[in-house]
Amino acid sequence: MNWANILTVYGKELRDMLRDRRTLISMLVIPTLVMPGLMTVVVFVSLKVAREVAAAPTTIMVIGGADSPQARQALLGQGKLKVRPFAENWKTLIADKKLRAVVEIPPGFDAALARGERAAVRVYNYDGEMRSDRAVREVREFFRSYGEGVVAKRLAARGLTLAAIRPLEVKAENVAPPEKVGGNIIGGFIPYFFLLLAFTGAMYPAMDLTAGEKERGTMETLLCSPVARVDLVLGKFLMILTASIATVVCSLLSMALTFTVGSAVVAQRIAAGGTANAQRAADKITSMATLDPLGLVGVVGMVLPMIVFFAAALFTISLFAKSFKEAQSYVSPLIIVIIMPAMIGMLPGVELNAKLALVPILNVSLASKELVSGVWNWQYLALIFGSTTLYAAVALVLAVKMFNREDVIFRT
């Protein structure tokens, strides 16, 4: 191993790569600009849709209730639901989404309540349709509070207050620091992004520096030089590693920025609603954007050997291919192999244990989830770091071995 040679190869590959527009786009521009851009668009569009839904009044219809003017008046008098005059074809109207729900007040409703009996209201809806479900929710909410009024009256008639039937109240209050809450909520996503970005960042250069060189005929030229094969492999490998890390850093920085600014904006808008509920939601969003910096450092430490593993593995696999296209067909399906364990790591309830600590990708994913929420399980962390480093070393040795195999290099 000769570091001067390794650096010569690395320097050349770096220069070559920086001049390649396609690489720069896939490595830096897309993750830095497009991904956060897409995220922003998705968030804002969904917020807008939600606001529009909230703003548009929900149309309902009332059937019956001719003998229950009290309930009927109350229903017509509330502001949230717009009550349409009765139409015979209400079922079609619901199916056509022109009507969200129909409330059927049974005969003798008011009278039953006045007698202190239990009365039932029927709501017809379009099951699974968002606005129809919302109409049902609001009707339910209306009748709940209407019912409370009835209860209050009944209790008052007997000289009692609400406390008589509801002696207890449970109030939950968060005391965990906001970054831990954030870690728990989006902690699962962090390693997922890290791993996916590291993989996609390494993919293109790995294919270009191996199969691409074979295809263009420069591999044979390079092999004519007296530099030891291991130096060539390490120089190229360092380049792939650089590309991978650059992709991760660029896109995470830009995503962090988008997320911080975006969540602040969103929180502000929601808080502008003014109610206590809106304030709680805004706080939750703000805390999601707050992460424990030490935990993030821990995640980086865990992910680094994984990135080395990716770079070496991608090098080995795409070296086998004769052409860039062939390499693509080997490497592209691997994204799913990366995503699956990372996704499983995101599932709630999947906790780290000694066995899972040896499963590549999943172990890093699980450990990262714990790290960002401030849990440092040193034994598992050591086990994961050790095993991942071992996998990375094996992959690198394999890469050198493959590079020394003439049937791989001169595969026809």
Added chain:
Amino acid sequence: MDTKARGDAKRADLKCHVLRYTPSGGRWRVGGEFNRGLPVSGGGVGRHQRSPPGPALPDGRTIFFRVFRGFRRQRPFLPVMIVAQNLTKTFKDKKRGEIHAAENVSFQVMPGQIYGLLGANGAGKTTTLRMLATLLRPTSGQATVAGFDVVRDAAKVRANVGFLAASTALYGRLTAREMIAYFGRLNGLAEREIATRTKRLADELEMHDFLDRRCEKFSTGMKQKTSIARTLIHDPAVMIFDEPTLGLDVMAARTIVKFVRDCRSRGKTVIYSTHIMSEVEKLCDVIGIIHDGRLLAEGTLAELRERYREQDMEEIFVRAVGMEPSSGDRAPARDASSPQLGQAGTGG
């Protein structure tokens, strides 16, 4: 290359010794590949001690010398820069089974000589040359280039070889200057040396117009010149050309042919593979005809003409290829596969 020496080489039953020239003692010692440790006695050694080492032999390097049987007699020693001994390469193919790309190929090349490897497509030229350039490992047999074994000292062999093939391309996103400098660095040259050599090569090859432009936009001729400069930046003693004119137009091909001649006149050892008969006639001092992985005939153009009683190279080629293996006493195939060096050319 003087003809007398070559004649000697053909007539004598040859043996190879590795001699090491030690600058301090100023003596040649036997070592290396064959007969390691044998003392070299007699006037031969003494004589050679005074004569300068071959044109491309830096001090202290191991190099092959041709030592005739009974070397006590006063014979001039000739350095042999390339020795291939029963080089064999077998590939395994799932469908076709074992493929013998090269079988017992033996030959040697001396400084200032162009050895032409003539064969049809798939004859084993590329495989043989790739083995000499250490890109492929021989399945059996051995070879030394500039005194270094192609298996054990592969890196040193590559440091002494300039390999130019139709399949060795340039990095498109580098400029010609960067391309040349990259290979200079890979060969361990200092930056200043790279700069001076690049300038000299650019002067010789008239490359200044496009030296700082990216290779991807080059014409074929520019690419050729850049490739030539790339192979020459470390001033190798041995040049290996594998069908360098493949797919080139007449002018570009002429540049190559001229350059190959220049290499010879500078005392470099040259191997040139081609399937073009006229190139062989024009360029090569010794011609080896290779077919189905075997070296079927070897000799100078004159010798081959005499042996096959044909003037035209194409006819010679067809007869050489068609004759094997059992017509008459000369049976070139058997000659070539014989373990003793140089025998393919002894019949002449």
